[in-house]
Amino acid sequence: DWVMGDYISEAVEKIRQQVGDEEVILGLSGGVDSSVAAALIHRAIGDQLTCVFVDHGLLRLNEGDMVMEMFVGKLHAKVIRVDAAEQFLGHLAGVSDPEAKRKIIGREFVEVFKAEAARLKAGLDGAYKGAKWLAQGTIYPDVIESGGAKSKKAVSIKSHHNVGGLPEQLGLKLLEPLRELFKDEVRELGVALGLPHDMVYRHPFPGPGLGVRILGEVKKDYADLLRRADAIFIEELRNFKDAETGKTWYDLTSQAFTVFLPVKSVGVMGDGRTYEYVVALRAVQTSDFMTADWAELPYALLKKVSGRIINEVRGINRVTYDVSSKPPATIEWE
Numbered sequence: 001d002w003v004m005g006d007y008i009s010e011a012v013e014k015i016r017q018q019v020g021d022e023e024v025i026l027g028l029s030g031g032v033d034s035s036v037a038a039a040l041i042h043r044a045i046g047d048q049l050t051c052v053f054v055d056h057g058l059l060r061l062n063e064g065d066m067v068m069e070m071f072v073g074k075l076h077a078k079v080i081r082v083d084a085a086e087q088f089l090g091h092l093a094g095v096s097d098p099e100a101k102r103k104i105i106g107r108e109f110v111e112v113f114k115a116e117a118a119r120l121k122a123g124l125d126g127a128y129k130g131a132k133w134l135a136q137g138t139i140y141p142d143v144i145e146s147g148g149a150k151s152k153k154a155v156s157i158k159s160h161h162n163v164g165g166l167p168e169q170l171g172l173k174l175l176e177p178l179r180e181l182f183k184d185e186v187r188e189l190g191v192a193l194g195l196p197h198d199m200v201y202r203h204p205f206p207g208p209g210l211g212v213r214i215l216g217e218v219k220k221d222y223a224d225l226l227r228r229a230d231a232i233f234i235e236e237l238r239n240f241k242d243a244e245t246g247k248t249w250y251d252l253t254s255q256a257f258t259v260f261l262p263v264k265s266v267g268v269m270g271d272g273r274t275y276e277y278v279v280a281l282r283a284v285q286t287s288d289f290m291t292a293d294w295a296e297l298p299y300a301l302l303k304k305v306s307g308r309i310i311n312e313v314r315g316i317n318r319v320t321y322d323v324s325s326k327p328p329a330t331i332e333w334e
């Protein structure tokens with residue numbers, strides 16, 4: 001609309017004045033904030049922006065391809081996709097403690113990103129003059145939280161990997177064009193910049209990704225099974241509409257995902273017995289993610305999802321639904 005159009009022109013002008021003819025690097029995760037920041041900065045300075053997308057192998061099904069299709073295919077932005085799946089899985093081998101897994105994923109992420117940023121800063125690719133700026137999709141609530149809203153932090157007992165200090169370490173100036181915006185405003189901005197509704201209104205996805213949705217040790221086979229099961233769950237949540245509100249169950253839930261349980265249970269198939277893995281479906285409703293209720297999904301939806309997962313994902317023969325609220329359970333299982 002008109003107001004948002006005005007806002008975009010102003011923001012674009014501000015970025016151009018700040019950056020001049022210098023180059024900018026941005027870590028693109030596929031999440032809402034970094035995507036909107038990328039789209040806005042690209043609108044302002046085009047090819048002076050290079051996005052770095054680190055694929056740690058713990059993303060959802062086709063996530064990497066979708067990010068590339070959107071930013072390279074549609075927006076024509078420069079994106080370097082770093083396929084670091086083997087490296088991450090290698091470092092995670094034999095590790096089952098949730099916090100240890102988070103630390104490894106966070107540390108590797110910074111390592112991979114730093115290596116790529118250093119290359120771009122040095123202008124090693126010929127095409128680049130050498131980046132001077134690091135852009136981040138920091139939004140206003142992040143600014144408040146790191147400014148020390150203690151009450152909020154106390155409830156967050158899991159270590160979130162944060163990339164604080166990166167600009168200093170890399171000797172880059174910091175560009176944060178979303179610093180003054182609330183989440184809703186970031187979403188509106190994203191839509192106005194031409195990002196698809198489904199991307200801008202996505203549920204949050206944790207930095208360590210499927211690494212904390214595979215209980216215990218992370219293995220590639222587990223991740224592959226989980227990705228397929230989760231894609232079915234999300235697809236059906238988007239398909240099923242609530243008759244009263246007309247909204248999809250994806251939009252009626254705040255976060256929904258599938259968890260891989262590395263235990264086997266017995267099932268039957270034809271005349272035979274199966275002995276395969278179990279997944280749990282998790283769907284919650286919450287306003288702040290500090291407390292959350294499990295979502296009362298329609299039985300028809302649960303039935304469709306479990307039927308499809310068991311029929312389509314060989315290797316999983318049992319689907320359960322998590323009916324625990326937070327507290328005392330957390331939203332993620334790790």
Ligand code: XMP
Nearest residue numbers: 158159160161204206207208289330331332
């Ligand atoms: P819990 O499981 O603590 O999750 O109830 C609350 C919200 O935080 C997300 N979450 C994470 N996000 N890195 C992240 O970036 C993490 O390590 C992490 N752990 C949990 C979770 O998905 C939920 O939205």
